[in-house]
Amino acid sequence: MSSMVKCKECGGLNSASTRICEFCGNVFSVDGKTLVDELAELNQTFDKLKSFPNPGILDSFKNNAKFSMPVLTLVSLFLTYKINGLFSIPSLIFLITAIRSLFSKKQNLLGDFKSDKLMFTAQLASLYGLYSKDPTTNARLIQIEKEFKNINGLYKKSKSFELIAYIILLVLFIGAYLVPATKSEAEKVKDTILSESSYLNVTDSLLSNGNFVAAKDLIKNLSSNEIIIEIKSKIQYAELESKIKSAEIKMNSKDYDSAKIELETLLWKKNATDIELEIIEEKYYKDYIQLKSNLNDRLPDAYKVKVESEIDY
Numbered sequence: 512m513s514s515m516v517k518c519k520e521c522g523g524l525n526s527a528s529t530r531i532c533e534f535c536g537n538v539f540s541v542d543g544k545t546l547v548d549e550l551a552e553l554n555q556t557f558d559k560l561k562s563f564p565n566p567g568i569l570d571s572f573k574n575n576a577k578f579s580m581p582v583l584t585l586v587s588l589f590l591t592y593k594i595n596g597l598f599s600i601p602s603l604i605f606l607i608t609a610i611r612s613l614f615s616k617k618q619n620l621l622g623d624f625k626s627d628k629l630m631f632t633a634q635l636a637s638l639y640g641l642y643s644k645d646p647t648t649n650a651r652l653i654q655i656e657k658e659f660k661n662i663n664g665l666y667k668k669s670k671s672f673e674l675i676a677y678i679i680l681l682v683l684f685i686g687a688y689l690v691p692a693t694k695s696e697a698e699k700v701k702d703t704i705l706s707e708s709s710y711l712n713v714t715d716s717l718l719s720n721g722n723f724v725a726a727k728d729l730i731k732n733l734s735s736n737e738i739i740i741e742i743k744s745k746i747q748y749a750e751l752e753s754k755i756k757s758a759e760i761k762m763n764s765k766d767y768d769s770a771k772i773e774l775e776t777l778l779w780k781k782n783a784t785d786i787e788l789e790i791i792e793e794k795y796y797k798d799y800i801q802l803k804s805n806l807n808d809r810l811p812d813a814y815k816v817k818v819e820s821e822i823d824y
């Protein structure tokens with residue numbers, strides 16, 4: 512550090528620790544500070560600016576925890592209810608972090624930098640005004656100003672990251688808000704049944720016209736097990752019903768032997784594979800044995816067959 516300073520009025524060389532030129536009486540600084548004092552103050556402010564950290568995008572989320580953590584809590588809550596309950600774990604972590612951030616007295620790095628920067632710029636301007644004609648001091652000030660610009664670059668980077676963090680939060684929020692809810696398996700099954708239930712009416716009308724083949728073809732288009740078992744039951748019932756009617760015709764024409772043989776060969780083939788499907792199929796089975804036993808009751812005793820009971824299903 513130069514220990515001498517050149518007077519801007521007369522050009523005389525003075526000690527840097529004096530505030531009045533010993534050659535012409537020019538006052539270097541109006542508030543009584545010497546160059547040494549002012550440089551010390553400038554360096555003090557500059558040291559504070561130099562402590563500004565090299566920012567990362569994650570730091571922006573941390574620095575704005577009071578805002579970012581509540582938003583992230585909401586985002587993960589949306590996902591908890593729409594996608595998967597596991598999202599409740601991060602939502603709990605974000606919530607705790609959000610609450611903690613409300614009580615923390617963590618300093619605002621960007622805000623501190625901004626006020627230190629104003630102070631530094633004023634101090635530098637004052638020094639330039641008083642000592643720019645002194646080449647040594649001027650060169651020193653230019654050097655400090657250059658270093659300051661690098662640190663100010665970090666500050667600008669931090670501001671950009673802050674903006675990016677806000678955009679990310681906004682996108683996450685809108686995305687989580689708009690993402691469609693995943694349906695549960697039970698809801699999906701219900702939807703399929705609902706969308707395929709119109710096939711039941713089609714089946715009824717095909718069967719009433721005796722069109723068994725077309726009714727069986729319908730099953731290929733279906734994916735709901737409930738609807739499939741109901742249609743299969745309807746078809747099986749209709750087929751057995753037509754055979755019972757044919758046996759009835761034989762009986763009416765007193766051909767009891769043929770009527771008996773036809774009744775004996777009738778058999779319900781069970782399609783249901785689980786209890787839910789059995790409930791659907793069973794009511795058609797019951798209708799079938801009702802129909803069968805009605806006719807059987809009308810046959811002469813010598814020609815009666817053994818009819819299945821409801822328990823046989």
Ligand SMILES: [Zn+2]
Nearest residue numbers: 518521532535
């Ligand atoms: Zn002078």
